[in-house]
Amino acid sequence: MSEAPIKKVEGITKESTQAMIDHAMEIYPEKAKKKRAPHLAPNEGEGACVKSNRKTIPGIMSARGCAYAGAKGVVWGPIRDMVHVSHGPVGCGWYSWGTRRNLVTGVNGVSQFAMQFTSDFQEKDIVYGGDKKLKTLLNEAHELFPLAKGISVLSECPVGLIGDDINSVAKIASEELQIPVIPCNCEGFRGVSQSLGHHISNDTIRDHIIGTREFAEPAGPYDIALIGDYNIGGDVWSVKPLLEEIGLNVKAVWTGDGELEKIAATHTVKLNLIHCYRSMNYMCRVMEEKYGIPWLEFNFFGPTKIRESLRKIADFFDDSIKEKVEAAIAKYDPIMQAVIDEYRPRLEGKKVMLYVGGLRPRHTVNAYADLGMMVVGSGYEFAHGDDYERTSPEMPEATVIYDDASEHELEQFVDELRPDLVGSGIKEKYLFQKMGIPFRQMHSWDYSGPYHAYNGFPIFARDVDMAVNSPTWKLVKAPF
Amino acid sequence: MTAEAAVKYVTEIPEEEVKRVSEWINSEEYKEKNFARQALVINPPHACQPLGAELAAHGFEGTLPFVHGSQGCASYYRSTFNRHFREPAPAVSDSMTEDGAVFGGQNNLHEALENAYTIYKPKMMAVFTSCMPEVIGDDLTAFIKNARNKAIVPQDYPLPYANTPSFNGSHVHGYDAMLVSILQTLTEGKKIEGRCTGKLNLIPGFDCNTGNYREYKRILKEFGIPYTLLADISDTFDSPLDGTYRPYPGGTKLEDAADSINGKVTMTVGPYASAKTFTWIKDNYSGTHVSLPTPFGVTKTDALLMKLSELFGKPVPESLKAERGYAVDAMTDAHQYIHGKKFALYGDPDYLLGYISFLLEMGARPYHILCSKGTKKVEKEIQALLDSSPDGKGCKIYMGKDLWHMRSLLMTDPVDAMIGDTHGKFAARDANIPLFRFGFPVFDRVNLHRSPLIGYQGAINMLTAICNKFIEVRDETCEDRHFEMMR
Numbered sequence: 001m002s003e004a005p006i007k008k009v010e011g012i013t014k015e016s017t018q019a020m021i022d023h024a025m026e027i028y029p030e031k032a033k034k035k036r037a038p039h040l041a042p043n044e045g046e047g048a049c050v051k052s053n054r055k056t057i058p059g060i061m062s063a064r065g066c067a068y069a070g071a072k073g074v075v076w077g078p079i080r081d082m083v084h085v086s087h088g089p090v091g092c093g094w095y096s097w098g099t100r101r102n103l104v105t106g107v108n109g110v111s112q113f114a115m116q117f118t119s120d121f122q123e124k125d126i127v128y129g130g131d132k133k134l135k136t137l138l139n140e141a142h143e144l145f146p147l148a149k150g151i152s153v154l155s156e157c158p159v160g161l162i163g164d165d166i167n168s169v170a171k172i173a174s175e176e177l178q179i180p181v182i183p184c185n186c187e188g189f190r191g192v193s194q195s196l197g198h199h200i201s202n203d204t205i206r207d208h209i210i211g212t213r214e215f216a217e218p219a220g221p222y223d224i225a226l227i228g229d230y231n232i233g234g235d236v237w238s239v240k241p242l243l244e245e246i247g248l249n250v251k252a253v254w255t256g257d258g259e260l261e262k263i264a265a266t267h268t269v270k271l272n273l274i275h276c277y278r279s280m281n282y283m284c285r286v287m288e289e290k291y292g293i294p295w296l297e298f299n300f301f302g303p304t305k306i307r308e309s310l311r312k313i314a315d316f317f318d319d320s321i322k323e324k325v326e327a328a329i330a331k332y333d334p335i336m337q338a339v340i341d342e343y344r345p346r347l348e349g350k351k352v353m354l355y356v357g358g359l360r361p362r363h364t365v366n367a368y369a370d371l372g373m374m375v376v377g378s379g380y381e382f383a384h385g386d387d388y389e390r391t392s393p394e395m396p397e398a399t400v401i402y403d404d405a406s407e408h409e410l411e412q413f414v415d416e417l418r419p420d421l422v423g424s425g426i427k428e429k430y431l432f433q434k435m436g437i438p439f440r441q442m443h444s445w446d447y448s449g450p451y452h453a454y455n456g457f458p459i460f461a462r463d464v465d466m467a468v469n470s471p472t473w474k475l476v477k478a479p480f
Numbered sequence: 481m482t483a484e485a486a487v488k489y490v491t492e493i494p495e496e497e498v499k500r501v502s503e504w505i506n507s508e509e510y511k512e513k514n515f516a517r518q519a520l521v522i523n524p525p526h527a528c529q530p531l532g533a534e535l536a537a538h539g540f541e542g543t544l545p546f547v548h549g550s551q552g553c554a555s556y557y558r559s560t561f562n563r564h565f566r567e568p569a570p571a572v573s574d575s576m577t578e579d580g581a582v583f584g585g586q587n588n589l590h591e592a593l594e595n596a597y598t599i600y601k602p603k604m605m606a607v608f609t610s611c612m613p614e615v616i617g618d619d620l621t622a623f624i625k626n627a628r629n630k631a632i633v634p635q636d637y638p639l640p641y642a643n644t645p646s647f648n649g650s651h652v653h654g655y656d657a658m659l660v661s662i663l664q665t666l667t668e669g670k671k672i673e674g675r676c677t678g679k680l681n682l683i684p685g686f687d688c689n690t691g692n693y694r695e696y697k698r699i700l701k702e703f704g705i706p707y708t709l710l711a712d713i714s715d716t717f718d719s720p721l722d723g724t725y726r727p728y729p730g731g732t733k734l735e736d737a738a739d740s741i742n743g744k745v746t747m748t749v750g751p752y753a754s755a756k757t758f759t760w761i762k763d764n765y766s767g768t769h770v771s772l773p774t775p776f777g778v779t780k781t782d783a784l785l786m787k788l789s790e791l792f793g794k795p796v797p798e799s800l801k802a803e804r805g806y807a808v809d810a811m812t813d814a815h816q817y818i819h820g821k822k823f824a825l826y827g828d829p830d831y832l833l834g835y836i837s838f839l840l841e842m843g844a845r846p847y848h849i850l851c852s853k854g855t856k857k858v859e860k861e862i863q864a865l866l867d868s869s870p871d872g873k874g875c876k877i878y879m880g881k882d883l884w885h886m887r888s889l890l891m892t893d894p895v896d897a898m899i900g901d902t903h904g905k906f907a908a909r910d911a912n913i914p915l916f917r918f919g920f921p922v923f924d925r926v927n928l929h930r931s932p933l934i935g936y937q938g939a940i941n942m943l944t945a946i947c948n949k950f951i952e953v954r955d956e957t958c959e960d961r962h963f964e965m966m967r
Contacts, residue, residue, distance in 0.1 A: 031591070032594075062555075430566060435725045
């Protein structure tokens with residue numbers, strides 16, 4: 001079952017990939033071509049082969065979101081015991097309401113608040129400012145949701161443009177209500193993608209949250225925090241039990257099904273385990289510098305990477321953890337092998353193309369390899385150079401890497417490479433299905449999941465098989 | 481203060497507190513506090529203007545919706561349509577960022593026009609705004625004029641544009657603003673004195689049920705009335721899967737839209753989503769102008785057919801007369817399963833008025849009627865409908881309220897079912913009642929947008945969904961001794 005990464009794909013060379021890229025860009029106006037060219041390249045095996053984290057070229061049909069999306073959808077939104085206020089007009093909160101699948105425990109409106117709270121700005125709020133309204137609504141939220149542990153105020157575009165001072169309103173409210181009220185200046189026009197929203201949100205956790213609580217029970221040698229798992233389709237509920245099985249105490253989760261006070265007390269753990277590097281490396285670095293907490297990147301997609309990661313984690317701890325890790329691997333390996341035996345014969349040699357967000361364009365590559373599949377193209381909506389550095393070694397030689405791909409580029413690449421599966425987002429899904437190409441949403445697990453850890457892999461394998469081998473694909477071409 | 485005294489420990493919410501608050505949020509006392517809210521909006525069922533603008537744009541042949549503003553906005557609108565229709569929704573944005581806030585958005589707009597025009601080869605781009613350019617006061621008229629002068633697009637290239645600020649109105653107003661701009665652009669200089677196309681121009685309004693559009697077309701075909709369905713999204717958002725991706729699979733032909741100004745009759749059946757458009761049409765279009773309510777239920781469908789018959793001098797075709805009979809037959813057969821049942825309703829004004837007519841025809845009670853964005857005029861029309869039937873007595877209208885208010889209503893004054901969209905599912909679950917997803921958006925059921933709600937067929941569809949669900953609930957919840965063969 002131990003899968004060495006696939007290094008070569010028949011028919012794909014540096015030249016063939018570059019020719020495909022050049023062909024895709026043929027119709028671009030000169031300026032757009034010049035700007036896009038550095039973002040598309042054949043994989044060089046090491047280093048970042050593409051430029052990234054640059055402004056999107058206007059009009060190219062990018063899949064990117066905004067800073068607000070990164071703050072509300074990714075970092076803050078999943079914290080279950082807080083009221084998250086989308087501060088500004090009604091739309092942003094409405095579109096991001098329940099559309100990321102970060103599942104939560106608790107009673108809706110009582111102990112968890114996966115709802116849409118907004119200040120619903122009207123013309124007069126733009127003209128006269130929204131600070132007064134914000135003050136009133138914070139009081140109302142506290143009164144109607146007394147068990148909420150805190151409130152985040154997530155700014156939408158107009159707030160920053162009209163010069164509201166949400167920071168001072170939040171500060172006063174925090175004192176009056178005796179709960180943390182966190183202002184987050186994540187207006188959608190800031191930065192080039194959702195990535196800045198992650199960073200800004202990390203900074204607000206640093207400035208307002210971390211270190212403000214302590215765990216009541218004494219610290220232990222196996223206390224860890226799970227960072228960058230957002231509980232999509234219940235991922236955290238698959239990962240946490242596995243970490244506990246190997247003897248670790250998961251003291252806090254950032255931020256899937258997360259709890260504010262536990263996040264606030266994370267500065268006392270012994271190790272931070274980070275899954276989504278892109279969205280939360282910032283706070284790992286802060287905790288390392290300020291509290292001396294080491295951090296470790298891991299990958300819980302597919303048995304090969306899970307095994308590798310468990311052993312890497314064990315290296316941080318004593319023999320008792322190492323033994324439990326080996327016991328867990330011994331226990332799950334045969335179960336995973338049975339999954340592979342079932343699905344691999346139907347998936348062997350199939351090609352996959354990925355275009356997703358934070359970690360999946362690299363982290364899932366080997367999970368497909370576990371099923372005998374190879375990834376022949378990969379890219380990110382909002383990655384930085386360090387993400388591409390981490391991606392190169394995972395991908396086969398000379399396969400195409402794309403940063404902030406336009407819909408046109410993706411369509412061209414898929415048309416040329418004719419993969420057996422595309423894993424991307426909702427905006428891409430139906431385009432490729434119309435082309436007759438099987439597709440899975442790899443942001444939301446396509447309303448399935450979890451995909452993380454040992455409980456996730458059988459579901460992942462089943463879903464991939466279901467997409468690739470659905471008999472409906474045979475009906476696409478009419479017999480007449 | 482010692483360091484120790486300053487330590488705040490992690491606390492758990494005690495179980496009994498969760499239990500207490502769980503009960504409290506269902507109480508009259510809570511409802512009062514909830515309804516006293518002045519600033520906080522919780523679970524509003526409406527979206528912002530640009531979403532509606534995008535829908536209108538998708539309704540025209542070869543048209544690329546174009547968002548002037550932040551790129552995240554475009555991604556949100558597109559995803560919403562992708563999820564509801566399970567179809568592609570290509571649209572671009574000009575990705576304004578911080579420098580746009582300082583210098584204005586003209587450079588972004590021009591660069592995006594050039595790129596989108598070249599790459600996606602649209603026949604028309606429909607430009608609409610999200611918050612940022614609205615707040616900083618971008619002058620779209622000048623920007624578009626400059627784009628033509630700089631030859632970024634040909635002089636005669638159709639570039640309708642609409643201001644659709646998100647801090648005003650809702651998605652239905654954005655639909656209206658974009659639609660009127662598209663029609664103004666396409667019909668400019670096309671009015672020919674004395675010409676009459678002989679056609680009906682039909683405006684469906686903000687309607688995300690592709691089945692409705694096809695049903696309108698079928699009815700008109702039965703009648704033998706030539707028509708132009710304006711902003712026809714049916715083929716855009718219900719396109720075949722045959723191995724080819726077509727970015728613009730449908731929409732009203734641009735030349736038909738252009739010639740619509742010479743129409744025989746122009747009719748809106750989504751009056752609250754096309755108020756501005758209709759006002760402009762009255763002043764500019766030839767022929768007769770008619771505004772009718774969205775034809776939900778038998779009475780409103782009758783009104784539509786009679787109007788068509790009158791205006792086009794054609795008798796109501798036998799086939800539609802028969803359909804009316806089928807619908808009335810189905811309603812009579814099923815009335816016992818719905819008569820007297822109380823419903824909670826929410827949605828856009830046109831749909832909401834439709835639900836109410838239909839329910840009253842069935843002897844059901846539209847008991848809690850919530851309209852999160854609507855005018856006094858809407859309220860008055862709803863009240864008049866309620867007053868027209870004994871079953872409307874005691875039913876209440878809640879204007880400008882949200883789904884958290886609705887939850888309080890459901891918990892303190894229970895009903896048998898709710899009609900709305902996916903967003904109501906949490907309140908419906910708490911109240912343990914079925915939710916009928918006739919509205920927009922539907923994110924959690926498949927294919928509902930293909931099943932028409934308008935016309936006689938729509939009445940049968942709504943009736944079937946509702947009555948069978950009530951019967952199913954009875955089957956699923958009754959005691960064994962009451963579980964029987966027939967229902």
